[in-house]
Amino acid sequence: MSSEHPINPDVVKRPLVICGPSGTGKSTVLTPILKAHPGTFGFSISHTTRSPRAGEENGREYHFVTKDEFMKRVENGEFLEWAQFGGNCYGTTFAALSSLAPKRCILDIELQGILQLREKAHLQTPPLDPVYLFIAPPSLTILKQRLKGRGTETEESMRKRLDAARAEIEFAMTGKHDIVIVNDNVEEARAKLEKVAMGYEGWQSCGDALPEFNIKDLD
Numbered sequence: 001m002s003s004e005h006p007i008n009p010d011v012v013k014r015p016l017v018i019c020g021p022s023g024t025g026k027s028t029v030l031t032p033i034l035k036a037h038p039g040t041f042g043f044s045i046s047h048t049t050r051s052p053r054a055g056e057e058n059g060r061e062y063h064f065v066t067k068d069e070f071m072k073r074v075e076n077g078e079f080l081e082w083a084q085f086g087g088n089c090y091g092t093t094f095a096a097l098s099s100l101a102p103k104r105c106i107l108d109i110e111l112q113g114i115l116q117l118r119e120k121a122h123l124q125t126p127p128l129d130p131v132y133l134f135i136a137p138p139s140l141t142i143l144k145q146r147l148k149g150r151g152t153e154t155e156e157s158m159r160k161r162l163d164a165a166r167a168e169i170e171f172a173m174t175g176k177h178d179i180v181i182v183n184d185n186v187e188e189a190r191a192k193l194e195k196v197a198m199g200y201e202g203w204q205s206c207g208d209a210l211p212e213f214n215i216k217d218l219d
């Protein structure tokens with residue numbers, strides 16, 4: 001791994017937005033890159049209205065806030081993106097993201113968040129210019145197998161994840177991502193993601209074509 005090459009200064013200020021259906025292998029591909037380049041990347045700490053779980057610390061896993069405080073921040077326009085899941089609110093503030101400098105921010109967000117970010121990023125001062133990256137499975141049948149194989153899902157959570165996957169894949173099919181990486185062979189996908197994340201020469205054109213998906217395979 002080319003850890004001796006520092007990150008390209010031209011990309012440091014561009015948040016890297018990584019999305020892809022649950023089970024597509026985002027963590028598998030990203031984790032070795034974070035290890036190979038310590039101190040290079042940062043994840044913004046989200047705000048949430050959910051209660052802290054045992055061992056969680058305010059300001060470390062999340063900024064834990066009340067619903068009132070959260071909604072005040074929404075009204076103040078502080079969130080680049082926010083959404084409600086399971087009765088709780090979660091969001092990323094512009095401040096949480098800019099506090100990561102000089103590290104490159106990696107955002108692992110859901111489709112709803114991406115849609116908001118696309119609307120708001122250029123309105124910030126200074127404007128944000130994210131790179132939108134989609135990690136695609138080689139096929140929807142393989143996506144299902146990986147989710148099952150991980151052994152972490154109940155039937156219900158599997159269904160939810162596959163429904164979310166459908167929306168994410170349909171969005172990817174509109175061609176709005178800057179780069180697509182197909183996670184077929186982990187090592188090849190890792191090398192491509194490293195090139196994009198570090199901004200190595202040719203990073204803009206090292207992506208793959210989106211596979212031809214048959215959405216019905218998710219049924």
Ligand SMILES: Nc1ncnc2c1ncn2[C@@H]1O[C@H](COP(=O)(O)OP(=O)(O)OP(=O)(O)O)[C@@H](O)[C@H]1O
Nearest residue numbers: 021022023024025026027028146150183184185186
């Ligand atoms: N290229 C690959 N080939 C085969 N199996 C893979 C590949 N990439 C990942 N996997 C396996 O697929 C499963 C899902 O991977 P992982 O947990 O990294 O997905 P994820 O996209 O980060 O999911 P989530 O969004 O739910 O966190 C894991 O069991 C992982 O070992």
